Amino acid sequence: MxxxxxxxxxxxxxxxxxxxxxxxxxxxxxxxxxxxxxxxxxxxxxxxxxxxxxxxxxxxxxxxxxxxxxxxxxxxxxINTHLGGLWDFAHLIERSGFEVSIQSQAVEKVRASEEEARVLAIDIDDELILLKRLFLGNGSPIILAKNLIPASLLAVPIEKIDGNLRIREIMKQYFLQEISFVTVEISSRLAEGNASILNLEQNAHLLNLNMRFYSNKNEPLTIGDNYLNDKILKPRLVQAWH
Amino acid sequence: MxxxxxxxxxxxxxxxxxxxxxxxxxxxxxxxxxxxxxxxxxxxxxxxxxxxxxxxxxxxxxxxxxxxxxxxxxxxxxINTHLGGLWDFAHLIERSGFEVSIQSQAVEKVRASEEEARVLAIDIDDELILLKRLFLGNGSPIILAKNLIPASLLAVPIEKIDGNLRIREIMKQYFLQEISFVTVEISSRLAEGNASILNLEQNAHLLNLNMRFYSNKNEPLTIGDNYLNDKILKPRLVQAWH
DNA sequence: GAGTGGTCTAGACCACGCT
DNA sequence: GCGTGGTCTAGACCACTCA
Missing domain, CATH: 1.10.10.10 (Winged helix-like DNA-binding domain superfamily/Winged helix DNA-binding domain)
Known part of the structure; x- marks a missing residue:
């Protein structure tokens, strides 16, 4: 060595x-x-x-x-992930034995709702960048990932954003921000509006991972609203003690 | 100090x-x-x-x-839990602002199914201890927890088992086993047979946490099949890098 | 008893942020 | 430039497992 x-x-x-x-x-x-x-x-x-x-x-x-x-x-x-890897969807899908690919569905500006503004510590109706991406395993859609990022952080023209990168890279390259920690809220949800894109029935239920990413100065960087078809892929993670 | x-x-x-x-x-x-x-x-x-x-x-x-x-x-x-605390339900409920209590629903012997036997590395129809416990927050049922443990590990009469302890304590005191690591499979499930005890409709969906606990010699110690009413409590966990 | 991992020390130097 | 956290060393002693 x-x-x-x-x-x-x-x-x-x-x-x-x-x-x-x-x-x-x-x-x-x-x-x-x-x-x-x-x-x-x-x-x-x-x-x-x-x-x-x-x-x-x-x-x-x-x-x-x-x-x-x-x-x-x-x-x-x-095990397809560990506790530090739940937020890396490409890795998760790959580790589960699929060939992974990413489809960028949308990169556009939207206005912040009250809830979004609160979490991101900005004002209602402030501009946000919406990233909508679909993660596929062996060609089948598995995860629909929506990210919202304050437009004020944008450091390049919006057209330059490449949705195929992982979120940490996107934040670093296009927003010059380093993610320091994440919180994730896990719940079970009805597919509803997200059903068709994931090839599910409207009344199907799936996993929702609601993430919030922060800098090491505690500044909110982005919200992630992610829908995972757990009929195809169930995250299995590991934790050890001591 | x-x-x-x-x-x-x-x-x-x-x-x-x-x-x-x-x-x-x-x-x-x-x-x-x-x-x-x-x-x-x-x-x-x-x-x-x-x-x-x-x-x-x-x-x-x-x-x-x-x-x-x-x-x-x-x-x-x-944050109501962190990565090392998702499997401590009493702590999770408490941290979410509820007064926590535990109801022991059943402590009995059952026979291993094929799947259970495979995971626990025992034979089909071998005896298992079934622990069925209900975790309540402010008196409302939130989590239904079922644990299966090979009866061969039991070190005390089955009547002595106190279901109010956390699983690590139970394994230590009554089975003389130290849990070293866990794997958790997270998915969204229909309530079905678990609906009534959690005060839910049959067709309601909830969070399922399927856990497997192992010793530091990689021996399977117990299976945990847990149903969490995520209308009342959504786990929010945190992970930091570096 | 020999060898393993677990704990702890007292230092050194580096990389970085602030002012 | 100063003080912070980040990396790394060389060595000590302890707790434990296994033969």
Whole structure:
């Protein structure tokens, strides 16, 4: 292994170990080298190795047993996302075994409703950018994603926006904003107006993920209103303790 | 502050800081003392303080800005759970502003179906303990929780089981098992047979959380099949990056 | 008892924001 | 330039599991 100096060492080690697990270089159920062995291999301190392993552990990729060792979680295959990845729809669909594609349905200006203005800390009737995107798995529509972003944040002409990027990239490239945290409200909803585009009956029920993205200064950046056809894809996520 | 030697220092510091934030000793939006100030106050190393602050940051309680400082997240109030807390229903209901109570509906032995046997890695028709519990908020039923546990794990007479505990406690006390990680499948379902107990129409739709709990040796410990009336309570959770 | 992960320390240097 | 958080090191000791 040779590590570059440009990126944080821990990030590089993280990527290597993650790859080894996904490529079954470390097979499911197999024991990983000990922390001291890994720190020798990469030429880094044990503390650095430990911060990496800690991250992999909370994502459920590995299991750690004091006095015993570190093992690859045999059940990674069953899981299509983890708690940090629920908001990356392309990744979610891909991990569920589909070929993913994105259709940009609309990129246009609209006016803020009272509720939207409140959440985004702007005034009613202020301009918003509406992004309407359809995520497909093997050609079938699975997720309808609507994002609302205050037009005042826009840093490029609206025509330049490429709806095929993930929301973090869109916010960074076209709005020069870095997303720091998200809140997600999960509920069960009737399809209603969103039925036809998802090939569902009007009275079908589906999963609604209502997201709010914020900067690290607590400024609201965008609202996400997302409808997921959970007949086709059910998110299964993982959480580990300690 | 005086720290005892029995528990890990970082855990004690974690509890103190958490309390200060909840009691608004550190008010929403306010800046926390710097890492070095905190490490002096508690008499611990900066590294220890940092591991604690890192945990609070991923839960969204605090925001960290390099070159600036650490701030209490003003939006903690809006959030009723975080990623590590979705499976603690009593906590979820309480955080949503309700007075919580639990009704134990059934503690009995049943036989494993094919699907249940597969997930729990046992044989079809093997004995299972069924725990059926109803979580109420201000007296209204909100969550119907069914847990299935292999009877072979039972360490006490079945009559001794107290359904008012949270599942981690139940597994520890009556089955001598420590839960290490969970997977959760989230979907939208029709109420059907669960309608009446939750005071819903048969054709109402609600949130289903299908959970599987495992030990740190990857042994399946229990299946949780949970129905949540999301007309009354919608989980809103938070996730932060970095 | 040997080896594992878990906790903690005392330092160093860097990247960034503010003023 | 100063103070903040971000990264990393080298080493210590403890708690635990397994043979």
């Amino acid at each position: 040779h590590l570059s100096r440009s990126k944080p060492i821990s990030e590089q080690v993280n990527n290597v170990l993650r790859e080894r697990i996904c490529n079954t270089n470390y097979a499911p159920g197999e024991r990983l080298p000990s922390e001291s062995a890994l720190s020798k291999e990469f030429g880094v301190s044990r503390a650095t190795i430990r911060t990496v392993l800690a991250k992999l552990a909370v994502e459920g990729l590995i299991l750690r047993r004091q006095g015993d060792g570190t093992y690859v979680n045999e059940r990674v295959e069953e | 005086h720290l005892s030697r029995s528990k890990p220092i970082s855990e004690q510091v974690n509890n103190v800081l958490r309390e200060r934030i909840c009691n608004t000793n550190y008010a929403p939006g306010e800046r926390l003392p710097s890492e070095s100030a905190l490490s002096k106050e508690f008499g611990v190393s900066r590294a220890t303080i940092r591991t604690v602050l890192a945990k609070l940051a991923v839960e969204g309680l605090i925001l960290r800005r390099q070159g600036d400082g650490t701030y209490v997240n003003e939006r903690v109030e809006e």
